[in-house]
Amino acid sequence: MTNKQSPSVYNDDAIQVLEGLEAVRKRPGMYIGSTDGRGLHHLVYEIVDNAVDEALAGFGSHIIVKIHKDQSISVRDFGRGMPTGMHKMGKPTPEIIFTVLHAGGKFGQGGYKTSGGLHGVGSSVVNALSTFLEVTIHRDGKKYCQRFENGGHPVTTLEEIGSTKQTGTLVHFLPDDKIFSVTKFNYDTLAERLRESAFLLKGLKIELIDEREEGKGDVFFYENGIEAFVAYLNEEKDVLHPVKYVEGIQDDIEVEFAFQYNDGYSETILSFVNNVRTRDGGTHETGAKAALTRVFNEYARKIGLLKEKDKNLEGTDIREGLAAIVSVRIPEHLLQFEGQTKGKLGTSEARSAVDSVVSEQILYVLEENAELSASLVRKAIRAQQVREAARKAREDARNGKKNKKASTILSGKLTPAQSRNAAKNELYLVEGDSAGGSAKQGRDRTFQAILPLRGKVINTEKAKLQDIMKNEEISTIIHAIGAGVGTDFSVEDSAYDKVVIMTDADTDGAHIQVLLLTFFYRYMRPLIEAGKVFIALPPLYKISKGTGKKEVIEYAWTENDLQKAIKKVGKGYILQRYKGLGEMNADQLWDTTMNPETRTLIRVTIEDGARAERRVTTLMGDKVEPRRKWIEANVNFGMEDDSNILDNEFIQQEEDQA
Amino acid sequence: MSSTEKFQDLPLEEVMGDRFGRYSKYIIQDRALPDARDGLKPVQRRILYAMFSEGNTHDKPFRKSANSRECNW
Numbered sequence: 218m219t220n221k222q223s224p225s226v227y228n229d230d231a232i233q234v235l236e237g238l239e240a241v242r243k244r245p246g247m248y249i250g251s252t253d254g255r256g257l258h259h260l261v262y263e264i265v266d267n268a269v270d271e272a273l274a275g276f277g278s279h280i281i282v283k284i285h286k287d288q289s290i291s292v293r294d295f296g297r298g299m300p301t302g303m304h305k306m307g308k309p310t311p312e313i314i315f316t317v318l319h320a321g322g323k324f325g326q327g328g329y330k331t332s333g334g335l336h337g338v339g340s341s342v343v344n345a346l347s348t349f350l351e352v353t354i355h356r357d358g359k360k361y362c363q364r365f366e367n368g369g370h371p372v373t374t375l376e377e378i379g380s381t382k383q384t385g386t387l388v389h390f391l392p393d394d395k396i397f398s399v400t401k402f403n404y405d406t407l408a409e410r411l412r413e414s415a416f417l418l419k420g421l422k423i424e425l426i427d428e429r430e431e432g433k434g435d436v437f438f439y440e441n442g443i444e445a446f447v448a449y450l451n452e453e454k455d456v457l458h459p460v461k462y463v464e465g466i467q468d469d470i471e472v473e474f475a476f477q478y479n480d481g482y483s484e485t486i487l488s489f490v491n492n493v494r495t496r497d498g499g500t501h502e503t504g505a506k507a508a509l510t511r512v513f514n515e516y517a518r519k520i521g522l523l524k525e526k527d528k529n530l531e532g533t534d535i536r537e538g539l540a541a542i543v544s545v546r547i548p549e550h551l552l553q554f555e556g557q558t559k560g561k562l563g564t565s566e567a568r569s570a571v572d573s574v575v576s577e578q579i580l581y582v583l584e585e586n587a588e589l590s591a592s593l594v595r596k597a598i599r600a601q602q603v604r605e606a607a608r609k610a611r612e613d614a615r616n617g618k619k620n621k622k623a624s625t626i627l628s629g630k631l632t633p634a635q636s637r638n639a640a641k642n643e644l645y646l647v648e649g650d651s652a653g654g655s656a657k658q659g660r661d662r663t664f665q666a667i668l669p670l671r672g673k674v675i676n677t678e679k680a681k682l683q684d685i686m687k688n689e690e691i692s693t694i695i696h697a698i699g700a701g702v703g704t705d706f707s708v709e710d711s712a713y714d715k716v717v718i719m720t721d722a723d724t725d726g727a728h729i730q731v732l733l734l735t736f737f738y739r740y741m742r743p744l745i746e747a748g749k750v751f752i753a754l755p756p757l758y759k760i761s762k763g764t765g766k767k768e769v770i771e772y773a774w775t776e777n778d779l780q781k782a783i784k785k786v787g788k789g790y791i792l793q794r795y796k797g798l799g800e801m802n803a804d805q806l807w808d809t810t811m812n813p814e815t816r817t818l819i820r821v822t823i824e825d826g827a828r829a830e831r832r833v834t835t836l837m838g839d840k841v842e843p844r845r846k847w848i849e850a851n852v853n854f855g856m857e858d859d860s861n862i863l864d865n866e867f868i869q870q871e872e873d874q875a
Numbered sequence: 876m877s878s879t880e881k882f883q884d885l886p887l888e889e890v891m892g893d894r895f896g897r898y899s900k901y902i903i904q905d906r907a908l909p910d911a912r913d914g915l916k917p918v919q920r921r922i923l924y925a926m927f928s929e930g931n932t933h934d935k936p937f938r939k940s941a942n943s944r945e946c947n948w
Contacts, residue, residue, distance in 0.1 A: 833887075836892075851896055
């Protein structure tokens with residue numbers, strides 16, 4: 218690892234054992250995922266989750282998180298406080314907690330019944346990656362303090378510094394800028410996550426205070442727990458009924474399930490285990506889905522909306538427009554995750570527990586609200602019919618006469634690529650016919666296809682489904698990609714490996730990007746999830762000098778680039794600011810924006826389903842008030858130029874096989 | 876292709892936020908709303924200014940709009 222010996226000297230001495238926290242500093246990725254902004258915020262979650270576990274165990278219902286001016290973080294809970302005695306390893310217990318990996322109170326010894334913590338590494342990892350960490354403990358009427366510096370080396374022992382009437386623990390730490398590429402905490406990211414924690418534990422009050430800005434702060438406190446969470450998910454949508462909530466315990470597993478339908482078409486199901494989000498679902502989510510499908514079908518048959526011969530409703534039909542949360546609490550001895558990150562629950566008992574609790578109680582809910590239930594069933598049946606119709610249409614389009622018709626619809630606009638290699642082909646959606654023309658000339662015709670779009674695309678968030686399907690632009694896109702639409706969409710069938718949105722670098726271009734992304738998010742979401750949707754970035758400036766053979770041309774994408782390019786070209790340069798793709802010649806367009814060797818593409822990803830969902834409904838939905846609020850909070854009005862999208866702090870550079 | 880291509884990964888909500896912020900700022904500031912001082916939208920003000928600087932005032936005979944060249948932004 219750190220050995221700089223030549224490879225030939227690979228003997229016993231070459232094998233190094235990393236002691237304790239050193240391992241964490243060497244390979245932080247294994248413990249916190251990464252050392253960029255995400256990893257940085259993860260440190261806070263580790264400490265907050267410990268505080269939440271304390272609250273979960275029934276001690277203390279108030280947590281205060283502060284972002285200090287120097288970008289350090291402090292987390293105060295009012296639980297029991299860490300044990301302050303001497304541990305049998307010969308050091309004060311807090312020192313053990315903060316410096317020894319796999320030291321924890323959550324291995325089933327009775328300190329905690331259920332907890333998000335599992336491995337006993339959280340606190341020590343944070344300590345290892347901090348410039349300093351100070352822990353202050355209020356316990357048994359006394360106040361203790363210990364300080365660690367430079368990656369977890371204790372500089373004091375556990376000192377008694379006074380008496381107190383409070384209980385609880387305060388952890389104050391500053392992430393090490395030698396480890397992290399980003400050290401600035403993002404308020405909204407933290408707020409979002411803390412709000413989530415507050416939702417998951419009824420009656421828990423989490424306060425977030427940002428000392429970097431006067432008076433900035435939030436208090437998250439929800440008496441209704443996940444009911445409020447579901448309402449929050451649907452806040453900006455038109456809902457069909459009040460949130461329904463069920464709970465129960467089976468086999469030591471506590472199950473909570475809340476759901477609400479809105480008038481949209483997408484489903485949002487978030488699942489949690491011991492208050493930790495399971496991004497990739499797992500057995501508890503499967504259980505809930507299975508139960509929902511079964512109960513709805515049974516109920517539909519019982520009230521006669523589904524006749525004997527009719528096919529069962531599929532899960533996707535029933536979950537259309539559903540926002541739901543599954544939260545389970547599983548004791549430590551049953552808890553199992555798939556993989557290292559706690560992304561997917563593996564506990565098989567959870568499936569049956571969730572299934573039986575949900576199916577039993579949802580049946581009551583359905584029976585009690587007969588009118589509502591019938592309308593939900595009808596909604597699901599409509600979804601089934603739409604799905605069937607779409608499937609039929611697709612099959613028809615694939616075989617026989619209608620195929621010709623489909624290709625004639627296309628032929629006018631789409632300029633296809635010569636090869637039919639779906640693993641390599643790229644589809645460019647270009648703003649305007651004129652730019653489409655130069656893109657056509659400039660492209661590499663073997664694998665790049667061009668589809669010019671005229672004017673603004675329809676807003677698929679607001680418009681009715683029929684209008685969307687009738688829309689010419691949208692239907693050409695659907696046909697060109699050829700992988701279906703909505704629930705019927707399958708990435709494997711996509712005729713293109715990359716769908717690139719290429720618009721002018723002006724404000725209307727930005728709008729078209731937003732509209733197209735909304736469409737892809739709502740109707741071809743797997744395409745985004747597979748990382749196949751891109752945004753092309755045409756250059757903003759051209760800097761040139763001389764003419765003919767001596768001509769020097771440089772392009773610039775940002776202000777920084779521009780200064781560099783000006784220096785490179787030297788005196789007497791001519792600067793052109795591109796206002797649209799149309800100003801570029803075909804070869805320039807190829808060089809700067811379409812050539813895989815030289816272009817810059819932004820790949821659109823979905824990292825947090827809930828955030829993406831909310832942002833899309835806020836910005837594109839038919840409720841004006843939330844959009845107004847968003848604009849007031851996020852847009853800086855004034856004369857200064859807009860910031861460049863390449864400066865976004867969330868951007869991640871990644872190498873990828875093209 | 877075996878060459879590696881670099882992509883800038885950005886979550887959907889960030890892309891949407893950035894792009895929408897840009898568009899909405901422009902629409903609110905420079906397109907849709909009349910200024911309280913003169914009651915004109917930017918495009919109307921541009922036209923009047925272009926006509927004024929070409930001397931195309933009310934006492935002159937009419938002139939085709941396409942001939943007003945200064946009305947570019």
